[in-house]
Amino acid sequence: MLTDADRPRALKTPEDISAGLEALLLIVEEPVTETELAAALGAPTSVVVDALAELVAFYAETGRGFELRQVGGGWRYYTRDEHADLISGYLLDGQQSKLSQAALETLAVVAYQQPISRARVSAVRGVSVDGVMRTLLNRGLVVEAGHDHETGAALFRTTGYFLERMGLRGLDELPALAPHLPEVTELEAELSQLARPEPVPDSLADVADRDPSHAAHSPDPESQDSP
Numbered sequence: 001m002l003t004d005a006d007r008p009r010a011l012k013t014p015e016d017i018s019a020g021l022e023a024l025l026l027i028v029e030e031p032v033t034e035t036e037l038a039a040a041l042g043a044p045t046s047v048v049v050d051a052l053a054e055l056v057a058f059y060a061e062t063g064r065g066f067e068l069r070q071v072g073g074g075w076r077y078y079t080r081d082e083h084a085d086l087i088s089g090y091l092l093d094g095q096q097s098k099l100s101q102a103a104l105e106t107l108a109v110v111a112y113q114q115p116i117s118r119a120r121v122s123a124v125r126g127v128s129v130d131g132v133m134r135t136l137l138n139r140g141l142v143v144e145a146g147h148d149h150e151t152g153a154a155l156f157r158t159t160g161y162f163l164e165r166m167g168l169r170g171l172d173e174l175p176a177l178a179p180h181l182p183e184v185t186e187l188e189a190e191l192s193q194l195a196r197p198e199p200v201p202d203s204l205a206d207v208a209d210r211d212p213s214h215a216a217h218s219p220d221p222e223s224q225d226s227p
Contacts, residue, residue, distance in 0.1 A: 012043040014051035021051050031074025099135075106132045107141060111162070111174060115145040115155035141165070 020041055025032070034052065038045040052075060056068050069078050079087050099107070106129050109121050122129050133156070136142040145157040158171070168174065 012041075012047055014047055014054050017041045017043050017047065018051050018055060021048065021055065025068065025075060025077055028076060031070075031072045031076040033074045037075070099139075100132075102127075102129075103132050103135055107136055107158075107162075110136070110142050110156055111158050111171070112177065114157040114171075116157075117148055117151070117153040117155055119153060121156075 021037060024037060024040055034045050034048045037052075038048045041048065052068065052070075059067050064080075065083055066077050066079050068075060071078075102125075105125060106121055109124050110116055113120070113124070118129060118133055121133070133142070140159055140161045142156045142162070143159050145155045147154055163170065
């Protein structure tokens with residue numbers, strides 16, 4: 001008498017694998033081939049092909065907002081073309097909002113100092129940038145770029161999307177910082193002004209000129225003994 005283990009296993013049908021097929025196709029990020037799907041489902045490739053064709057017809061007949069397409073040698077779900085404006089409007093809403101001044105300043109520091117750690121950006125700006133960095137990461141403007149070999153801190157750099165939004169072909173096209181900074185001569189002048197001693201008020205100078213002995217015999221507060 002044949003046991004269940006001895007009986008030949010029935011071949012899977014498209015109906016048997018359709019639910020599992022949908023589950024797999026929902027999680028893939030790139031088109032997947034019939035062979036890969038068949039291996040995952042443990043079913044013959046021919047059965048997977050039939051199941052895919054049935055799903056394509058079912059989605060079209062029931063007017064679903066998505067469809068199953070064969071693209072690039074594989075299969076994947078896509079939204080239907082008639083909903084393109086709806087989808088793009090939803091995805092872009094909020095992405096088109098302007099960055100705050102803090103976010104722009106932080107992005108500028110990353111752009112010109114990359115790769116750079118979050119702590120270093122905070123040091124340059126003088127404030128914590130944790131929240132701002134999360135915003136830039138969510139917007140796809142910056143991305144992690146490894147870790148500092150000394151501290152182990154995560155490093156960040158700008159992305160291709162940043163270049164696209166800035167209209168740049170590469171980081172070498174970033175505008176130079178020099179035109180936006182004070183000239184060296186101006187800085188030297190400011191420093192020399194800071195280092196120059198304060199002038200003696202005219203009234204005191206006149207007293208000293210008229211009565212030299214006054215200046216000589218005037219008590220020096222710093223030289224007097226404390227009471």
